[in-house]
Amino acid sequence: MNKRNVVYLDYNATTPVDDRVVKAMLPYFREKFGNSGSDHLFGWDASEAVEFSREQVANLVNCKPSEIIFTSGATEAANICIQGYCESNRSKGNHIVTCKTEHKAILDTINSLEQRGFEVTYLDVDKAGNIDLQELKDSITPETILVSIMLANNETGIIHPIREIAEVVHSKGTILMSDITQVVGKIPVDLKDLNIDIAIFSSHKLYGPKGIGALYINKQNKLSIEAVLYGGGQEKGFRPGTLNVPGIVGFGKACEIISLELVEEYSRMESQRNLLEDLLDPIDGISFNSKEGKRLPNTSSVSFKNIRGDQLIRKLSAIAVSRGSACTANTQKPSHVLKAMGHSDELALSSLRISLGRGTKVDDIEFAASEIKKVLEILKTVEA
Ligand code: PLP
Numbered sequence: 224m225n226k227r228n229v230v231y232l233d234y235n236a237t238t239p240v241d242d243r244v245v246k247a248m249l250p251y252f253r254e255k256f257g258n259s260g261s262d263h264l265f266g267w268d269a270s271e272a273v274e275f276s277r278e279q280v281a282n283l284v285n286c287k288p289s290e291i292i293f294t295s296g297a298t299e300a301a302n303i304c305i306q307g308y309c310e311s312n313r314s315k316g317n318h319i320v321t322c323k324t325e326h327k328a329i330l331d332t333i334n335s336l337e338q339r340g341f342e343v344t345y346l347d348v349d350k351a352g353n354i355d356l357q358e359l360k361d362s363i364t365p366e367t368i369l370v371s372i373m374l375a376n377n378e379t380g381i382i383h384p385i386r387e388i389a390e391v392v393h394s395k396g397t398i399l400m401s402d403i404t405q406v407v408g409k410i411p412v413d414l415k416d417l418n419i420d421i422a423i424f425s426s427h428k429l430y431g432p433k434g435i436g437a438l439y440i441n442k443q444n445k446l447s448i449e450a451v452l453y454g455g456g457q458e459k460g461f462r463p464g465t466l467n468v469p470g471i472v473g474f475g476k477a478c479e480i481i482s483l484e485l486v487e488e489y490s491r492m493e494s495q496r497n498l499l500e501d502l503l504d505p506i507d508g509i510s511f512n513s514k515e516g517k518r519l520p521n522t523s524s525v526s527f528k529n530i531r532g533d534q535l536i537r538k539l540s541a542i543a544v545s546r547g548s549a550c551t552a553n554t555q556k557p558s559h560v561l562k563a564m565g566h567s568d569e570l571a572l573s574s575l576r577i578s579l580g581r582g583t584k585v586d587d588i589e590f591a592a593s594e595i596k597k598v599l600e601i602l603k604t605v606e607a
Contacts, residue, residue, distance in 0.1 A: 234580030276475025300423035300438035316366035379513035380522030431477030435470035493520035502592035532572030
């Protein structure tokens with residue numbers, strides 16, 4: 224996808240809204256603008272649309288519509304469930320287990336609980352970004368009330384063996400929450416099969432609008448989660464406030480489209496990502512992060528030895544890629560994910576996350592590879 228001749232390869236940060244999604248949303252801004260809580264024709268229209276979308280979202284991840292709570296995004300969903308569950312279950316224990324490479328939406332929420340007296344174990348990862356299942360098992364004590372491990376990492380794309388993780392977590396009598404934000408829409412997700420208790424995800428990562436996301440709570444476990452937000456009781460009291468009906472309709476439509484196109488998209492993205500890595504492979508001093516593991520099909524994380532990261536990203540102005548996750552990318556801090564995988568600050572700073580999507584063409588990949596090579600040559604000459 225080109226904008227002023229810039230190739231967009233940052234689909235893990237966000238995606239453009241699909242035209243079909245925009246079309247589905249438009250009536251809900253004007254002629255069907257009703258508040259889904261109103262008891263008249265306008266409200267009924269809106270509420271019917273919300274429930275239809277809830278089914279579309281639930282279908283994509285294989286859960287019951289009643290297990291989906293609409294939120295403003297994955298970050299809000301993480302705050303609602305982590306804070307609400309931990310505060311509500313504090314009498315059972317005050318220990319939480321998570322991993323050093325989680326997204327800040329999780330780490331900062333858990334950190335706020337740590338400030339309030341919870342104890343937290345942050346699991347290490349190996350060079351490829353994998354956690355050790357035995358270490359996970361050993362870290363869970365009778366005091367552990369929650370384990371939070373993401374399904375796939377937003378920077379490297381590495382996929383954690385969540386079904387096995389759930390088995391370990393359940394065998395030790397606690398529950399698993401998983402951030403599945405980067406996975407939904409890229410590979411099939413079956414929440415029942417994965418045996419996850421709580422999950423969070425977001426519409427803007429899958430060609431839906433921004434400002435809408437979902438919290439999944441497995442109904443079978445009858446989990447006790449106290450409210451952290453207060454208001455009109457919408458979304459079972461977990462996310463009170465007037466519902467974002469156009470956003471919800473767009474999210475639902477985006478999920479429906481993905482469920483029809485996912486398999487084809489998967490192989491297209493994977494072959495383009497592999498082409499990109501083949502083209503970059505001959506570069507001196509290049510290394511691919513998490514390449515040996517099971518990865519998302521659209522994500523490539525690459526590091527370049529002896530290159531100034533700030534100059535690299537500035538000179539790569541013809542392609543939109545990121546250095547870490549979008550939320551931390553402009554802070555100039557080395558990625559906490561790559562550091563946890565053993566990178567030095569310097570190498571973490573001279574790393575790129577390249578993420579492909581629906582609009583990516585083979586031409587874009589070839590262009591991006593040649594731009595990266597060109598810029599590296601310039602930087603090497605300047606530094607020599
Ligand atoms: N979790 C992961 C893995 C993400 O990649 C992101 C977005 O960058 C989030 C959570 C936060 O999502 P949202 O922007 O919907 O709050």
